[in-house]
Structures are given as C-alpha cells and as structure tokens.
Amino acid sequence: MFKIRSFVFLFLLATGTAAAQQSVYNLHTRLKNESDSQKINTYLEIGKLYAADQPDSAVHYCNLAMRLAEKLNDRHSEGVLLLELGRINIRHHHEELARRFINEALSIFRNLREPEGIAQAYDELGLVDGQQQNINAATKEMDRAMKFYVDSHDSEGVMNTYNGLGKVFEEKGDTEKALTYYLRTLVQYEHRKQKPEAYFILLDRIGHIYLKKGDRKMALKYLEEGIRESNIPSERDTQINLITEEGKIYEQEGQKTKALAYYKQALAEAKKYNKPEEQAQALISIAGVLKKENSGQSLNDLKSALKIANGLNEPRLEAAIYAALADVYRQEKDYKEAIAALEENHRLLDSLLGADTTKDISAIDSSYALESSREKIGNLQQVSKEEKKELDLSLVILGMAVVALVLFFLYLRKVKRLNKELKAANQVKDTLFSVIGHDLKGPAGSAAQLFALMETEDFTEEELKLIISDLRKQTEASFELLQTLFEWGRAQLQGIKVQPETLDTKSIVNKNINLLARQAALKNISVVDHVPAGAGIIGDLNHFDFIVRNLLSNAIKFTYENGTIELSAEKKDAGKVVFMVKDTGTGISAEQQQQFLTSDLQVSYGTKGEKGSGLGLNLIKEFIVANNGSIWLESEQGKGTTFYFSFPAA
Known part of the structure; x- marks a missing residue:
C-alpha cells in the first residue's frame, strides 16, 4: 500500500506542476491591468498554486498580498492571507508557526464579526492540533467550526469540517472514525451535478482506508466510482490517476492481466489527451508488470518513459524510472547497468532533498519575517499612544541588533577557527567585520544618542515625531544593510x-x-x-x-x-x-x-x-x-x- 501512495504522490506532483506553471503565468499576465485591491486576490491565487511543492514561493506571494492589504487597510484580506499562511505551514508541518498565523486571523475575524472566517480559523486550528496528536483539542475546535457552519446553513463549510475530522482521525490511526467522517462528507457531494477536485481526492482517501482494512473490494468500488464521475475533459487527469491506481490494486492481488489492461487504458487516455507525465507513469507501471515475462519490452518501456521525463525536466519522475531500470537490470544480472541506474537514482533524490530542504527553510524564514514584521507594526501603533512604550520598544530593537551583531561575531570566530587555511573564508570575515564596524556603528551610535536625549530632555510632541522619524530611518538603514550582509555572507560561505x-x-x-x-x-x-x-x-x-x-x-x-x-x-x-x-x-x-x-x-x-x-x-x-x-x-x-x-x- 505504501508503494501505491508513493506512486499517487509522484503522479499528482508531476501533473500538478505543469498545470500550476501555466496558471501562474496566466495570473502574472492578469496582474498587469489590475488595481491594488484586485492584485491581493491574484497574489493569493498564485500562492495557493505554489503551496504544495514550493512553500517559499507561496509565502513570498502571500507577503506581497499582505503588504497591499495593509496599505489599503483591508482587514478582511489580512485575515484571509493569515489563514492561508497558516495552511501553508500546516501542510509543511510547521505547526507552532501555523498556530500563530491562524490565531491572529481568528482575532481579526472576531473583531470584524465574520462567522465564516471564524469557523475557517477553528477548522485550521483543529488540523494543527490533529497533526500534534492532540485529538481532544482538535475535535473541540472543529465542533466550534461546525456550529458556525450549521447556524449559517453553510453546506460547503460542513463538508470541510467533516473532511478535516477525517484527516485528524486518519493521522491518529483510527481508521473507523476517519472513514465515518469521510463518508459523511461524501454524502454531501452526491447531490451535486458538478463534482470538484476535492471530491475525487476524497474517493482516493476512502479507497485507501478500505485498503488498510484489507477490504480490496470496497476500495475498488470507490476508485471505480471516481473513474465514472470524472469522465469529463476537465477532470481527465483525475480519471487517468484513478485508472492507474485501480491497476495497482489488481497487480498487488496477482491479477497481472487485469492490471496490464488498466495500465494500457491509462496510457491510451494519456496519449489521446496529450498528457506526457501520465504517459511516463503508465509506461513505468506496464514495465513493472512485464519485467518477469518480457524484460526486453520492460526496458524499452522504461527508456521511453525516461525520454519523456527528460523532456519535461521532472527529476522526481526520472528518479522513479532509474529505480525501475535498476530493478530490471538486476533481474537480468546486468549488474554494471543496474549500479549505474541506481547511482543516477540516488543523485536525483539527493538533489531533490537539498532543493526541498532549501525551499522549506526559505519558507520558514519568510514566514517568521512576516510574523516579526506584523508584531513590530502592532508595537509601533501602541508606541504612538504612550511615550514610555515607544522608548521600551526602541531599546528592544536596539537590543535585537546587538544580539544579531554578537551572533555574527561568534559565527565568524567559529569559521576562522575551523577554516584558517582557507583564504576565501578569511576574506569573508574581514569584509563582514569592516562593514559591521564602520557602517553599522554610525547608525547605532546616532540611535543611542537620540535615546539619551529623549530620556533627559523635555520635547514637544512635534519634536518627538521628528526624533522618532530619524530613529526609524537609522533602523531601516541598519536593517537593509544587515539583509544585504546576510545574503552576501551566505553566498560566499554556501555558494x-x-x-x-x-x-x-x-x-x-x-x-x-x-x-x-x-x-x-x-x-x-x-x-x-x-x-x-x-x-x-x-x-x-x-x-x-x-x-x-x-x-x-x-x-x-x-x-x-x-x-x-x-x-x-x-x-x-x-x-x-x-x-x-x-x-x-x-x-x-x-x-x-x-x-x-x-x-x-x-x-x-x-x-x-x-x-x-x-x-x-x-x-x-x-x-x-x-x-x-x-x-x-x-x-x-x-x-x-x-x-x-x-x-x-x-
């Protein structure tokens, strides 16, 4: 069953990436003629397209939308964007950061008295608790969401909550309860003529739960239902996926003839509707069935799939093909080719792991940067009301700058101790110290003098505004320099x-x-x-x-x-x-x-x-x-x- 899930993941990722790229291009084109308020929704749509496999880009576009929302004082859009940032962090298992974004969104929707937004926030908090195995808290949050949806007669919201509860119990391993909630969600979809993508994903989830229970007959029933319902051009990707997955089940049961028939049907559909990623996946599946009886044909199919994957520049797909090639070569005792295929598989997987890790780290950095920025804005609004809070916040910012400088100093000392023989590392160190010592000393010193004056002198409100403006300029200049300094140092040390x-x-x-x-x-x-x-x-x-x-x-x-x-x-x-x-x-x-x-x-x-x-x-x-x-x-x-x-x- 793990192999089936892995196959589905690779399949959806490959097909989704190409479609997402085209959609992103169309949305960027649309941005040229939009007002700022319209751009908020467009940036949000782009962020959603990137959310699955490029979290760093997703966070970036949500940040762009957030700046516009703050500029227009659009509190509703701020809440929606915070909710989406929470969803991105849930998807990539950054639960605590997700919780912070969602709680802030919840606060905004409460102030605006928007029941739908409040319910959505409770739904997402339930998913956070579910991922952290806090099932009691998760069910309480989702029960609150359900009450809002029922009171407002929001059937879409009811479905989302049932589906969320199914995910929570599936994460916990309670397949019976998960199945109960998934089936409740399915009932809501049955009355609709046009089925959304979420409906087919739900059928896939139900099918896999029945597989966990060992009931292959019921699993096939729901997969076949998905194939029947998706028999329309707009859902062609979904239909090919379900056909292929049904073939996988027959293959596991040892019914190779039936499995091969389903794989060939998926290949024919993919060719008919010009779906190259699906063609490659179908060829991999066919090769797997044929490798025992006809290894030559199996190798030909895999090489055809590899040619398609190379043209698409899909390293995940290429890695899967090389693994399958290695398996066939090993069966034929051609160990030289088997080793070469495995080495290429490992190289591709290593490169993907590095890329995914970098994106994940970048997404976390961007999320924390946005969260920190919003906290600073909130503090600065309070500063305008109370002089003492203004001074305290400024001291905190200065303290943060000092801590950052100390961390840089300690880090550079470590680099010097471990890499004395490297000339490049020494040049990095010298440059960083030069900039910190000269370019940051001036703004920091000026800020300290202004703080001292504010402590000892009595100023009018107008004079205080001028001093605060000067402090802001000094802080912005230092922050901009630190950002450039960080980017340059990272490029020198990490490439x-x-x-x-x-x-x-x-x-x-x-x-x-x-x-x-x-x-x-x-x-x-x-x-x-x-x-x-x-x-x-x-x-x-x-x-x-x-x-x-x-x-x-x-x-x-x-x-x-x-x-x-x-x-x-x-x-x-x-x-x-x-x-x-x-x-x-x-x-x-x-x-x-x-x-x-x-x-x-x-x-x-x-x-x-x-x-x-x-x-x-x-x-x-x-x-x-x-x-x-x-x-x-x-x-x-x-x-x-x-x-x-x-x-x-x-």
Whole structure:
C-alpha cells in the first residue's frame, strides 16, 4: 500500500506542476491591468498554486498580498492571507508557526464579526492540533467550526469540517472514525451535478482506508466510482490517476492481466489527451508488470518513459524510472547497468532533498519575517499612544541588533577557527567585520544618542515625531544593510544556488519601480520604464529581483535632484536579453570602473550623503555570473552612469 501512495504522490506532483506553471503565468499576465485591491486576490491565487511543492514561493506571494492589504487597510484580506499562511505551514508541518498565523486571523475575524472566517480559523486550528496528536483539542475546535457552519446553513463549510475530522482521525490511526467522517462528507457531494477536485481526492482517501482494512473490494468500488464521475475533459487527469491506481490494486492481488489492461487504458487516455507525465507513469507501471515475462519490452518501456521525463525536466519522475531500470537490470544480472541506474537514482533524490530542504527553510524564514514584521507594526501603533512604550520598544530593537551583531561575531570566530587555511573564508570575515564596524556603528551610535536625549530632555510632541522619524530611518538603514550582509555572507560561505525558471521581467521591473517610488520622489527623480512586455528570460526569480532592485536603488542614490533614471531591455541575436539602468548622477571615475571590472567597489556616498557598503554590487556580479549572464558599465564623472547586464533569453 505504501508503494501505491508513493506512486499517487509522484503522479499528482508531476501533473500538478505543469498545470500550476501555466496558471501562474496566466495570473502574472492578469496582474498587469489590475488595481491594488484586485492584485491581493491574484497574489493569493498564485500562492495557493505554489503551496504544495514550493512553500517559499507561496509565502513570498502571500507577503506581497499582505503588504497591499495593509496599505489599503483591508482587514478582511489580512485575515484571509493569515489563514492561508497558516495552511501553508500546516501542510509543511510547521505547526507552532501555523498556530500563530491562524490565531491572529481568528482575532481579526472576531473583531470584524465574520462567522465564516471564524469557523475557517477553528477548522485550521483543529488540523494543527490533529497533526500534534492532540485529538481532544482538535475535535473541540472543529465542533466550534461546525456550529458556525450549521447556524449559517453553510453546506460547503460542513463538508470541510467533516473532511478535516477525517484527516485528524486518519493521522491518529483510527481508521473507523476517519472513514465515518469521510463518508459523511461524501454524502454531501452526491447531490451535486458538478463534482470538484476535492471530491475525487476524497474517493482516493476512502479507497485507501478500505485498503488498510484489507477490504480490496470496497476500495475498488470507490476508485471505480471516481473513474465514472470524472469522465469529463476537465477532470481527465483525475480519471487517468484513478485508472492507474485501480491497476495497482489488481497487480498487488496477482491479477497481472487485469492490471496490464488498466495500465494500457491509462496510457491510451494519456496519449489521446496529450498528457506526457501520465504517459511516463503508465509506461513505468506496464514495465513493472512485464519485467518477469518480457524484460526486453520492460526496458524499452522504461527508456521511453525516461525520454519523456527528460523532456519535461521532472527529476522526481526520472528518479522513479532509474529505480525501475535498476530493478530490471538486476533481474537480468546486468549488474554494471543496474549500479549505474541506481547511482543516477540516488543523485536525483539527493538533489531533490537539498532543493526541498532549501525551499522549506526559505519558507520558514519568510514566514517568521512576516510574523516579526506584523508584531513590530502592532508595537509601533501602541508606541504612538504612550511615550514610555515607544522608548521600551526602541531599546528592544536596539537590543535585537546587538544580539544579531554578537551572533555574527561568534559565527565568524567559529569559521576562522575551523577554516584558517582557507583564504576565501578569511576574506569573508574581514569584509563582514569592516562593514559591521564602520557602517553599522554610525547608525547605532546616532540611535543611542537620540535615546539619551529623549530620556533627559523635555520635547514637544512635534519634536518627538521628528526624533522618532530619524530613529526609524537609522533602523531601516541598519536593517537593509544587515539583509544585504546576510545574503552576501551566505553566498560566499554556501555558494550561490540557482533555481532557473521563465521570468516575466516587465512585472518584476514594475514591482521594484513601485517599491522605490517614494525614495525617488524624495529627490524628485523621474524613473522611466522602457522595458518591453514579453522580454522573458531564464533565470532565478530571487536573483533577478535583487539585481533590479539594487541597481535601481543605487541609481536613485547617486542621481542628483530633479534627475532622470531609465530602464530598458533588448533581445540580442546571441540568445541574450540585455538590460540597461541609466542615470544622470555623479558618475564613476575611470579608476573605479576598472576596479569594478577586476575586483570590488568600496564604500561610497550618494548625492545626499546616502552610504553604500559596496556589498550589493558585489552580490549582483555573482548572481549574474551564476545565471550565465554578464555585466558591464559606461560612465563619465558628473554626467551619469549606465549599467548593462544580460540574462539568457526565454
């Protein structure tokens, strides 16, 4: 039964990824013509598409939506987004973080007096308790949700709660209770003419519970019901999945002829409706049945499946095929080929494990960052009411900065002790200490002096507002530098990992222009976007976003008041897209230009004394090289600078 579940997981992941990519592209296209309030829902939809296998991206898009919701003071949307962030963390087993998001959503919905939102929050809290095996608490939370749904005659909510209770008891291992709740959910669906995807997933769950109970007849009954109900084009993926799974059951029972017939039916359906992932999965299943009687045909089927998987760039699917190939080669005593196939299988699985771990860590970091940000906003709102709380919060923030510096110091000492012989590690250490010692000392010292004045002097309310504004600027500058410092240090110590994908550069450029609009407005700088729609590239989303944001920020920093900044892109014959960021600023001397091309730029100052550490440009160079691009510049002192960089064209 474990093999069946693993197969279904790989199958759904492979088919879901391609569909999700197409949907994400369509949603990004839709964003171009939407208002801020409409973009909130679109970002949320994109986050839901990424939730299963790319939690870091899911959290990122929810964060974008959250910023817009806060900007518009849309408390309902904030609650919905917090609920979705909770669901993402539940899915990836970060229960405590999920609980914090859901409780905050619950608080918002209570203040807004929205019963539906309250019920949904109780549902999700029940799932958190269920994952932590706290069954009594889980059932209490879901009973509360059920009461709201029943009172409001919300049949959809009732179904979700029954389904959630089924999951809770299935997690616990109580198959009888789980089956009871799943069957109650199923009854609700039977009255509907159009069955949603959740209905077919439910049939799959019921079928597997009957398999656990050893009742294969009932398991087949529910799988066949899913096949009958899904016999419509929009549910074709689901039907092929259910057909294949039914074949797996017959294969386990030793009825190979029936199993082979179902697999061939799934293959025919996949070919008919042009579903390459499903074709590969069906070929794997057919090869498994034939390997004893016709190993040659089995190998041919697996090689055909591998060719399809290579074209789709699906490493999970490739890993499964190599495992099956190794099994057939071992049966034929061709141990050389068997070992080669197993080594490739292990390589692919190791790469997937590393990628999944990185995404998971990134999602946790993003979730914690959002949660911390929301806590700070709440505290700052209280600060505006009470002067003492304002001082306490500022001291806490300063204390956090000191702790961060101490942690960096301890970490770098450890790196130095363990890697004295590595020149690169020493250079990282020297650079980090230089930036911390010089660039952070000033803002921290200024903040301390302002705190001392606030303690000893009596200020008017207007004077206090000016001091608080100055403190905020000092804190933001230090935080921005720490972020860049962290990214650069991690890249130096761990290497730069690229996750290439097709990017819509126009939307990324627009996002960063909007992000830095206030900074440009303070100097009355015009930012002109000449980047054409459709200038697609292949690259890492986070890297390209960082490059555009930092080059634009630098251009604003070094451009005189009332100046102009232009951004453009042009596709070249060599399969590259060349981007340009041009300013009318201070310019860069010939000596500094040569220094940029051969090594690293040092600390410099903007037209209003804005200070830069030089780390941003260093990291930009490394990101561009890692993405198979190049960077160069043209500049004349007093007349401005133009940065050019290239990425592979989509």
